[in-house]
Amino acid sequence: xxxxLESLSDEELLSTFIPESTVNQLIAEYQSLYGVVMxxxxxxxxxxxxxxxxxxxxxxxxKELLSRMQKEKSKRITKISSPQDIADYFHDMEDLQQEEFRxxxxxxxxxxxxxxxxxxxxxxxxxxxxxxxxxxxIKLMASHIILVHNHPSSEPFPSEEDKRMTEVVxxxxxIINIKVLDHVIIGKNTYFSFKEQDLLSSN
Numbered sequence: 001x002x003x004x005l006e007s008l009s010d011e012e013l014l015s016t017f018i019p020e021s022t023v024n025q026l027i028a029e030y031q032s033l034y035g036v037v038m039x040x041x042x043x044x045x046x047x048x049x050x051x052x053x054x055x056x057x058x059x060x061x062x063k064e065l066l067s068r069m070q071k072e073k074s075k076r077i078t079k080i081s082s083p084q085d086i087a088d089y090f091h092d093m094e095d096l097q098q099e100e101f102r103x104x105x106x107x108x109x110x111x112x113x114x115x116x117x118x119x120x121x122x123x124x125x126x127x128x129x130x131x132x133x134x135x136x137x138i139k140l141m142a143s144h145i146i147l148v149h150n151h152p153s154s155e156p157f158p159s160e161e162d163k164r165m166t167e168v169v170x171x172x173x174x175i176i177n178i179k180v181l182d183h184v185i186i187g188k189n190t191y192f193s194f195k196e197q198d199l200l201s202s203n
Contacts, residue, residue, distance in 0.1 A: 010027065010032070010033035011023050011024065011027060013033070014026070014027075014033065014036065017055060017058055018050065018051065018055050019050035021049075021050060022048055022049065022050035022051050023036075025048060026040060026044070026048065026051070036059070037059055037062050037063050037066065038063055038066075038095045039095070040056065040059050042056065044056070067092070070091050070092060071092075073088070073091070074088070074089050074090075074091065074092075077089045077112070078111055078112055079109070079110055079111045079112065080104070080106060080110050080112065080146065080181070081110070083182060083184055083191065083193035083195060083196055084191075086104065086146055086148065086182065086184045086191070086193075087184060087186060087191040089104070089112075089115075090102070090104075090115075090148050090150075090184070090186055093148070093149075093150040093186040094150070094186055094187070094188055094189070096150050096152060097152055098120055098121065098152065099120070099121040099149060099150060099151065099152055100117060100119070100120050100121070100149060100150055101117075101118045101119045101120075101121070101128045101147070101148075101149040102115055102116060102117050102118060102147075102148045102149065103115065103116050103118055103133055103136070103137065103145050103146065103147060103148065104145065104146040104148060105136065105137050105140055105142035105144075105145055106142060106143060106144040106145065106146070106181070107142065107143050107144075108143040108144075110144065110181075113140055113142055114140070115148075116136045118132050118133055119132065128165070130168060130169050130172035133145070133147070133169055133172075134172065134173070134176060134178060137178050138176070138178070142178060143178065143179070144178065144179045144180075144181045145173070145178060145179075145180055145181070146180070146181050146182045146183070146184065147166065147169060147180060147182070147183035147184070148183070148184050148185075148186065149162075149185060149186070150185070150186040150187070151185055151186070151187055153187075154187045154188035154190075155187055156185040156186065156187030156190055156191050156192035157185070157192055158183075158185055158192060158194070158199070162183075162185065163199065166180075166183045166194055166199070166200070167201070169183075170200060170201065180200065181195065181200075182194055182195040182200060183195075183200065
């Protein structure tokens with residue numbers, strides 16, 4: 001049998017500490033309970049009736065709990081075996097409002113060494129040069145790397161610029177003997193893998 005809390009709707013759960021009319025307004029704006037928790041800001045507290053600083057603080061606490069739970073889940077991923085592993089490891093990128101470009105560095109057995117933030121872009125653009133990408137990989141003696149960036153638009157399909165950049169980086173990796181295993185674009189609850197789509201070529 002479902003618990004009392006489990007049987008409540010998203011609106012009813014939020015209404016336990018936020019006025020119902022405010023809840024309806026926030027869900028209409030952010031489309032989901034998850035969106036409300038992850039994106040409600042101080043600006044909303046000033047412009048939304050019934051959403052004061054104390055209620056905003058409670059939402060912020062829930063967001064922090066979700067973030068910490070995801071970080072704990074990511075720590076359990078120590079080896080990359082599939083694009084889904086990559087998407088799970090970089091789950092935090094789903095909710096970024098700005099585009100970020102990161103690399104994941106691996107040893108010869110595809111165990112994770114660490115990740116590095118290479119660049120932050122505007123809301124729809126992030127550029128990284130092969131020098132910026134491979135510099136930390138060389139210093140840490142990584143055997144392989146995986147390219148990862150997010151699309152704030154939530155659509156993970158690569159642009160022509162994404163494709164050109166990936167080809168250049170793969171060629172550069174071949175020259176210095178650091179193989180690019182994949183380029184994964186993170187969208188909302190989805191991802192695009194260059195490897196899965198057979199687009200990871202230096203030719």
